[in-house]
Amino acid sequence: MKVSFVGSGNVATHLAQALFTAGYEIVQVYSRNIENANRLANTIGALPINDYLEIKQVDVLIVSITDDALAQIVPEITDKAVLIIHTSGTLPMSILEKSASQIGVLYPLQTFSITKEVNWLTIPICVETSSEEATCTLKKLAQAISNEVIYINSDQRKALHVAAVFACNFSNHLYHLSSNILEKNGLSFDLLKPLVAETAEKIKTLPPIQAQTGPALRGDEKTIATHLKFLENDPTLENIYLALTNSIKSHKK
Amino acid sequence: MKVSFVGSGNVATHLAQALFTAGYEIVQVYSRNIENANRLANTIGALPINDYLEIKQVDVLIVSITDDALAQIVPEITDKAVLIIHTSGTLPMSILEKSASQIGVLYPLQTFSITKEVNWLTIPICVETSSEEATCTLKKLAQAISNEVIYINSDQRKALHVAAVFACNFSNHLYHLSSNILEKNGLSFDLLKPLVAETAEKIKTLPPIQAQTGPALRGDEKTIATHLKFLENDPTLENIYLALTNSIKSHKK
Numbered sequence: 001m002k003v004s005f006v007g008s009g010n011v012a013t014h015l016a017q018a019l020f021t022a023g024y025e026i027v028q029v030y031s032r033n034i035e036n037a038n039r040l041a042n043t044i045g046a047l048p049i050n051d052y053l054e055i056k057q058v059d060v061l062i063v064s065i066t067d068d069a070l071a072q073i074v075p076e077i078t079d080k081a082v083l084i085i086h087t088s089g090t091l092p093m094s095i096l097e098k099s100a101s102q103i104g105v106l107y108p109l110q111t112f113s114i115t116k117e118v119n120w121l122t123i124p125i126c127v128e129t130s131s132e133e134a135t136c137t138l139k140k141l142a143q144a145i146s147n148e149v150i151y152i153n154s155d156q157r158k159a160l161h162v163a164a165v166f167a168c169n170f171s172n173h174l175y176h177l178s179s180n181i182l183e184k185n186g187l188s189f190d191l192l193k194p195l196v197a198e199t200a201e202k203i204k205t206l207p208p209i210q211a212q213t214g215p216a217l218r219g220d221e222k223t224i225a226t227h228l229k230f231l232e233n234d235p236t237l238e239n240i241y242l243a244l245t246n247s248i249k250s251h252k253k
Numbered sequence: 254m255k256v257s258f259v260g261s262g263n264v265a266t267h268l269a270q271a272l273f274t275a276g277y278e279i280v281q282v283y284s285r286n287i288e289n290a291n292r293l294a295n296t297i298g299a300l301p302i303n304d305y306l307e308i309k310q311v312d313v314l315i316v317s318i319t320d321d322a323l324a325q326i327v328p329e330i331t332d333k334a335v336l337i338i339h340t341s342g343t344l345p346m347s348i349l350e351k352s353a354s355q356i357g358v359l360y361p362l363q364t365f366s367i368t369k370e371v372n373w374l375t376i377p378i379c380v381e382t383s384s385e386e387a388t389c390t391l392k393k394l395a396q397a398i399s400n401e402v403i404y405i406n407s408d409q410r411k412a413l414h415v416a417a418v419f420a421c422n423f424s425n426h427l428y429h430l431s432s433n434i435l436e437k438n439g440l441s442f443d444l445l446k447p448l449v450a451e452t453a454e455k456i457k458t459l460p461p462i463q464a465q466t467g468p469a470l471r472g473d474e475k476t477i478a479t480h481l482k483f484l485e486n487d488p489t490l491e492n493i494y495l496a497l498t499n500s501i502k503s504h505k506k
Binding site: 010066067068071088089090109110111112113115116118122123124148150152155156158159160161162163164165166167168169170171172173174175176177178179181182184185186187189191192193194195196197198199200201202203204205206207208209210211212213214215216217218220221222223226227230231236239240241243244246247248250251 | 473
């Protein structure tokens with residue numbers, strides 16, 4: 001089965017490399033920027049291109065680019081493959097409805113940075129397709145790299161993506177904010193690493209509501225006031241502190 | 254060396270059990286509620302009490318209660334031990350200045366739930382003391398249970414506590430919010446567990462700013478608008494989404 005990619009970002013890179021390792025032939029990698037196409041294509045024996053007209057017919061075309069870009073390039077990729085899929089957490093499958101006879105979505109529920117390897121086997125891959133034939137092709141492809149392939153519809157995928165933004169993107173930003181606070185006070189972020197690890201570890205066995213600790217949960221108003229005083233010269237941090245503190249208070253068991 | 258505890262909450266419980274396991278004699282456990290005192294005391298061969306007048310002279314008295322309660326009970330514990338310490342991340346050491354000839358703080362940088370065991374050896378323990386003698390006693394005690402004992406002052410401890418609230422308490426609450434979103438859409442929180450684990454794992458090797466992913470970082474306004482529309486009936490979630498999204502945008506590399 002021949003596969004090509006449109007896109008060379010974090011998701012495209014990790015997915016293309018995983019499929020290549022699983023034995024799939026990756027024919028082409030398209031990117032507007034030929035250097036980016038080249039960087040990925042070189043690692044998987046594919047041809048780098050930066051012109052849609054050069055896209056060859058394949059079995060599966062995987063379009064993994066930003067949502068804004070995807071809406072724009074739909075006309076350019078029409079009929080380039082039997083099955084055309086996107087990897088967006090947010091966009092409905094229907095955005096591809098005129099692109100091919102079979103369409104689908106392959107949404108890997110993970111955070112990808114180009115420089116950090118991930119273990120695909122445990123990554124949940126959410127698939128959605130337009131037909132039984134497409135389901136068969138897409139599940140086979142997904143199961144070649146992950147043990148956790150599930151079928152969900154576009155509405156559920158949207159909810160999952162929002163939930164993932166809260167649990168992953170926003171948590172990581174909180175790590176960044178706390179590393180800034182430490183740095184300004186002559187302390188290393190290394191100090192907090194065991195705490196970050198334990199916080200994530202806990203919810204493997206406890207529901208997050210039961211794992212909650214801290215001044216907001218205890219209703220420790222003196223500590224909350226001390227923290228707000230500490231943050232008073234940084235309105236952004238103050239605002240985030242208040243929003244999350246008030247939310248914790250309103251979600252008490 | 255004889256140690257007693259005032260308090261029987263999460264920190265007191267884990268710390269008392271760790272010191273007991275390390276060979277320290279725990280004489281008494283005070284709690285306003287005798288049943289709580291009993292529950293902890295029973296596990297470490299100590300005497301449960303609920304009257305300050307019954308506190309016996311010991312070498313080290315560890316006061317591990319909420320900050321609000323600590324300010325109030327200072328007069329009740331005066332001169333009950335050679336060294337009196339508290340475990341608060343926020344209160345200065347000076348709150349104990351009239352309580353004993355030696356005073357100090359032992360602040361373990363971890364999130365404790367009574368039902369979840371922790372590995373003390375890797376927990377950073379931050380100590381602060383009023384004298385060299387106190388430093389000697391307190392470091393010895395802390396090093397009996399942890400390999401990561403560091404000396405920091407009250408101002409640094411306050412910064413560290415604020416940072417820990419961001420990295421730990423707030424992250425855990427985000428896990429809870431995302432589990433709510435999934436539940437309302439017929440999806441299991443189990444789906445997100447690999448993502449939570451990887452997000453925390455990443456910052457062991459990458460600075461959080463380099464590990465950041467997601468629509469806010471990409472400036473993917475269409476996705477952000479879709480998410481805000483999805484959250485429009487929940488002002489609390491909408492507010493948190495906006496506060497964190499705007500903060501991520503303003504912290505781009």
